Amino acid sequence: MTDAPLTPAPIIALSGITKTLKGQKQPRTILDGVDLTVGEGESVAILGRSGSGKSTLLSLIGLFDRPDSGTYVMDGRDLARISERRAARLRSAEFGFVFQRFFLLKHLTAAQNVAMALVNGQGWLPRRKRRARTLEALDQVGIAHLAKSRPARLSGGEQQRVAIARALVRGPRMLLADEPTGALDTETGNLVIEVMRAATDRGCGLILVTHDQAHAAKMQRVLRLEDGVLKPAVPNPAVVPA
Numbered sequence: 659m660t661d662a663p664l665t666p667a668p669i670i671a672l673s674g675i676t677k678t679l680k681g682q683k684q685p686r687t688i689l690d691g692v693d694l695t696v697g698e699g700e701s702v703a704i705l706g707r708s709g710s711g712k713s714t715l716l717s718l719i720g721l722f723d724r725p726d727s728g729t730y731v732m733d734g735r736d737l738a739r740i741s742e743r744r745a746a747r748l749r750s751a752e753f754g755f756v757f758q759r760f761f762l763l764k765h766l767t768a769a770q771n772v773a774m775a776l777v778n779g780q781g782w783l784p785r786r787k788r789r790a791r792t793l794e795a796l797d798q799v800g801i802a803h804l805a806k807s808r809p810a811r812l813s814g815g816e817q818q819r820v821a822i823a824r825a826l827v828r829g830p831r832m833l834l835a836d837e838p839t840g841a842l843d844t845e846t847g848n849l850v851i852e853v854m855r856a857a858t859d860r861g862c863g864l865i866l867v868t869h870d871q872a873h874a875a876k877m878q879r880v881l882r883l884e885d886g887v888l889k890p891a892v893p894n895p896a897v898v899p900a
């Protein structure tokens with residue numbers, strides 16, 4: 659009998675990823691050989707000083723942009739040079755995105771905001787299934803009781819949980835979060851991090867870009883983007899996960 663594998667099956671594997679921004683007077687290499695593997699149910703935090711390229715990296719992983727060189731494989735498929743059409747399809751079917759701003763439509767209820775992700779995506783779902791999935795996603799983030807509330811009646815933390823439910827409702831393979839607690843107080847931020855971390859119990863991978871070391875410490879792995887590459891972050895002994 660063989661031993662159980664020590665590492666989870668990879669969802670995404672990036673190797674030697676480079677990105678140079680050419681829109682400025684002088685081209686600037688932001689990513690200079692990034693290697694990153696995220697497995698099923700794995701959570702990874704990415705720290706790094708402002709301007710180090712964290713959002714640039716996340717936008718490549720989320721297929722909003724393509725690398726100049728390197729390989730990007732997701733579930734065995736090569737994504738480094740795919741067309742925008744295919745990228746758009748994968749973005750909606752296999753990724754969930756959470757940003758600092760919640761981007762909720764203010765005239766829609768929490769449930770309608772979440773259901774939008776099902777209406778806009780590929781494939782048609784009968785109304786009853788849409789409703790069940792929407793309520794399940796709201797329940798997953800602990801706010802099923804707020805399904806009928808409009809964003810203006812929700813706190814910042816509740817609005818962000820609606821946004822997380824919207825990111826989770828299609829059952830993504832990867833959840834990508836860029837400073838999701840940036841607009842929240844510490845306690846609310848902790849709750850939001852817990853909710854995202856719990857989503858990995860269902861097998862999706864999570865990448866959290868954050869400046870908050872305590873939030874980063876709640877992830878299974880903590881990396882730092884520095885000089886265009888990802889390195890294991892040196893733990894800060896002053897930071898105790900809340």
Ligand SMILES: Nc1ncnc2c1ncn2[C@@H]1O[C@H](COP(=O)(O)OP(=O)(O)OP(=O)(O)O)[C@@H](O)[C@H]1O
Pocket residue numbers: 679681682688706707708709710711712713714715
């Ligand atoms: N579209 C663009 N055109 C030109 N420069 C850009 C563009 N996008 C990002 N940059 C530059 O690339 C660098 C990396 O930006 P990025 O937003 O990825 O950093 P970051 O680590 O996420 O920063 P922050 O923590 O402040 O959000 C910055 O110097 C930024 O000014």
